[in-house]
Amino acid sequence: MKVTMRSKSVLVSAVVAMSALALAPVAQAERPDRPGPPVDVREGFLNSTLARMTLEEKVGQLFFTWAQGEHAHDTSGAAVNQAEYGVDTPAEVVQKFHLGGVLYFVWADNTNNPTQINELSNSLQEVAVNERTGIPLILTIDQETGIVNRMQSPATEFPGNMALGATRSAELAEQVWTIVGEELDAVGVNLNFAPVLDVNTNPLNPVIGLRSIGEDPALVGELGTAAMQALQDTGVSATVKHFPGHGDTEDDSHFGLPLVDYDLDTLMNVHVAPFARAIDAGVDAIMTAHIVVTALDDEMPSTLSERVLTGLLREELGFDGLIVTDALNMDAVADQELSQQEIAVRALEAGADVLLMPDELPVAYQGVLDAVETGRVSEKRINESVMRILETKYDRGLFHDPFADPERVDEIVGIPENLAVADEVARASTTLIRNEANLLPADPTQDVLVVGTASSIDLEARLDELGVNATRVVVNVTPTQAQREAAVLAAQNADLVVVTTSNARGIAGQRQLVEELSGTGTPVAAVAIGLPYDAGFVPQADAVLATYSTRPVAMRAVADVLVGVAEPGGRLPVTVHGPAGEVVYPYGHGLDY
DSSP states (O other): OOOOHHHHHHHHHHHHTTOGGGGSOOOOOOBTTBOOOOHHHHHHHHHHHHHTOOHHHHHHHTEEEOOSOSSTTOOTTHHHHHHHHSSSSHHHHHHHHTOSEEEOOTTTTOOSOHHHHHHHHHHHHHHHHTSSSOOOOEEEEOEEETTEESSOTTSOOOOOHHHHHHHTOHHHHHHHHHHHHHHHHHTTOOEEOOOBOOOOOOTTOSSSGGGSSOSOHHHHHHHHHHHHHHHHHTTOEEEEEEETOOTTOSSOTTTSOOEEOOOHHHIIIIIIHHHHHHHHTTOSEEEEOOOEETTTOSSSOGGGOHIIIIIIIIIISOOOSEEEOOOTTSHHHHTSSOOHHHHHHHHHHHTOSBEEOOSSHHHHHHHHHHHHHTTSSOHHHHHHHHHHHHHHHHHTTTTTOOOOOTTHHHHHTTOHHHHHHHHHHHHHHOEEEEEGGGOOSOOTTSEEEEEESTTHHHHHHHHHHTTOEEEEEEOOSSOOHHHHHHHHHHHTTOSEEEEEESSTTTOHHHHHHHHHHHTTSSOEEEEESSOGGGGGGOTTOSEEEEOSOOSHHHHHHHHHHHTTSSOOOOOOSSOEEOTTSOEEEOTTOOBOO
16 A cells, blocks of 8 residues: 555654653754754653563564565565565565564565655555554665666666775765665665775675775775765665675675685774774664684674674774674575574674574574573663664654655656766766877767677667767677677777777686787777776777776766767776786876876
């Protein structure tokens, strides 16, 4: 059922009437220009709410998970929900486990379009506030921008964190993350699992890469904190991740357990430093990393390590906000010969507040209940985490009004002003790395051949819009011999070849394609649409650019830069090495027209 403004008012009134203490002024989302309510009112309300909760309700607040469906009462995903949770609908998942939060995914049919997301959010909140406790939900998403972008077009899409790092602009970071927050707020999402504050010091990192702002902790700290503050100023909580830093791993924690063995100074001065800055600036939540940091704990992943979460994060860094585990169904923790009960309990013992996406929620939920009943975990410890969750909900205004006005969706999400900022960021981040014989900007009257994967369609389309005679040859990520031959044949009739690469460093077929195209005698401009490290592995290209993104907005920007409609404004946020490990292009490198 769609929440109308009339029913919204009734439901809010029901929440406010839960307690006599709630009749006093209720918190609004804290903003710099709007102070919160008196401390005694806040504390009284929260304490009374906690006191009315059963143990089952308290434990449920600790769990945030997903549910299949585009609406709270959608039965189309019943088979999936039954297999996971033993119920049919997202509403029943919330009710059965007294969930503290729900996480949205594309593959769960949660994010089909902004209007649908708004309806899902409101329908889930309606279910939650009509439960006995009347506690609203934290509704979450991984809206990092770039390659991890759950709410897609017609919402505003940005090139991503590393592109932002290439701009070097805290002002643009503020603009981007203000838009991200406003659009999430419009659809009812009140906590974002972003921004990423990992410092990508390892070019072979398979899981962070473009999700990072760059390799310099000062830049990551400056732009990441600006992003966090802008997001929270819209009323949406930020969750910086992945503590204590996932940027120097060579294993993907989705599929294995990474281990990092650098010394304590490197840990603190490089990887922890951006998180410390965000803590000082008032970040609401921090997500853990499923990595073993030997300088702190050589046995347990950080998510399950008391030395990391309590010793370092709580006690040394003084963080008292929400500690959120990374997804507990990831192989880094799920494959450590620990049961789901044990994983959940150990995360709590380590100091986590939110237990995110356990592999078997019913088992993990019961495991925490059993741990309390046997005395392994005290109810006092449960109360500490539940109180932090309630505080976050209160301070972000959810007890006052958990609903998102449906009429605001079209007024805010994907509006031209927001799209213009995305274009500005994409242009400002595009980095000209090499430009032999001043090949670029290209003459727009030339015949241009675009060679690349499916995303190159947006590059060709923008060149066409600019009046360039552009044709395209599509190749796989690993180009076949037939595809390479077709591209070489077409290049012989072109004035300029623009070839996109993504992990040319690791894929020999891409390097071979660039080499063969260069052998035709037609000038070649290579465009790294993934990590900029490709620039060190395509020496035959006459010009090299980096976009840090395959999003359409980035493809449009590179077309503009290719023909001089826009200047290449970016500077490398990482160092580019060659095949022998030599520095080919230093951090900060970038050319102008």
